[in-house]
Amino acid sequence: MTVMEQRGTYRPAPPPAWQPRTDPAPLLPDAEPYRVLGTEAAAKADPELLRRLYAELVKGRRYNAQATALTKQGRLAVYPSSTGQEACEVAAALALEERDWLFPSYRDTLAVVARGVDPVEALTLLRGDWHTGYDPYEHRVAPLSTPLATQLPHAVGLAHAARLKGDDVVALAMVGDGGTSEGD
Template identity: 75%
Template sequence: MTVLDHRHHTGVPGWMPGATAPRTDPAPLLPDVSPVRVLGTPALEKHDPALLRELYRRLVVGRRYNQQATTLTKQGRLAVYPASTGQEACQIAAALVLGERDWLFPSYRDTLAVVSRGVDPLEALTLLRGNAHTGYDPRASRTAPLCTPLGTQAPHAVGLAHAARLRGEPVVALAMLGDGGTSEGDFHEALNFAAVLRAPVVFLVQNNGYAISVPLSAQSAAPSLAHKAVGYGMPGRLVDGNDAPALHSVLTEAVERARAGGGPTLVEALTYRIEAHTNADDATRYRTEPEVDAWREHDPILLMDRALRELHLLDDGLAQDAADEAEALAARMRAEFHADPELDPMALFTHVYAEPTPQLREQAAQLSAELAAEAEVQH
């Protein structure tokens, strides 16, 4: 299910960019800015009910995860938290469409995707807690470290997918980016390399409307970010990023296409960052309350809840089960993050090189002496 299947649908929500001027370009590679997949269409009934319930449950748990992590920041238990509140459908779908041997390349806002991939929250959040750069094992979890320099993880996904393809192994890499990241040179180079190498990669751009404070209109003049795929010779897909089943379908198709040797796909998911950029940001300086309210009405969980109840796939009991699971996760996070992490200053020197250089050995000895002197004073 792609937006292309729905290009003649007319119910374009007013919040969507380009809704007033839909493209009619017939070129097959061109994504259509209008319309996107909208919940409530008969297509939803074609989805596996078990998958729909799974998406709902994960969305509810994911929302609670975002709320709890934000609260932990206010309590000083996390140094900073860039919330994906409102973007949970993107986070959940990105993790769900990948197989065990596939690789996820997340950005710093994508810890929910990392947790959804099976990484423990305590390990996924070390970067934002401040006790370690990467708390999980990237090889074991097939999840690259959270990437802060925007877009720079995209070529890594290409290289990994290329290497897997060279080895004849059916591995797909999915890189998660934001709308701001598409302005970076690395985004361009990654897409170009992926297309030229026919690498099994999916680029998921979560277009949440803002790069910190700068709106998309100041970021790009393209009709849509998905259009950028055309110039690289790969398909571009535009999808409602708050419509979890639609996004899941689009990503699944892209992953399958990549795995089958069809090459990369660029997927633009339209979504919205309900919270500020981070707890250190003040979103009221650059966006209006009515705009945020409009997006609250287009909330991924709200949409899912409404649609599933109409299809009689969700009742209060299932909803309560999901809420209970979410509360259990939140309670576990509160308990685990309440304790101070164990820190080993001497480990600063352990993993700079395979073996410390003579200079690092000297510096480690210096720090060791300083620590011993501190301990002496404390006694």
């Protein structure tokens, strides 16, 4: 029993009874795909930026196909592909400033490459090597994390240190939906 409970000042509300979910799963995306082209927002966007984003998507899809082929040839131990989610990889990485940090998981090679890491070096860990292949400090990209969710406390640690030091830095960590079940 805590001190506050002994004093009788701490009376937490009982937990709500479990009820079956009745809302239409608000976390799921709409049936209608999210469209940018042809909208008012797209008309205002910088055409150069749109071209660059699209180029990154095309390169990303090609990269995924090539890296997957390398696994079939036995030249890469494993490649968790991000085909179908290139946009979230590329856009998140490009939203960062140079001073910010990226903490990727094994599936986020495209984000690592979009951040400026050499595309071949970015595959070093997935080739089974003992080192990252790139200098994390040069690009402010942590190693691609294979143990699920372990990149999260690293990102939080960096963000907390930045806050204590007064540094204006973002720590962006990427994690799969399954990874969110980890204690980290």
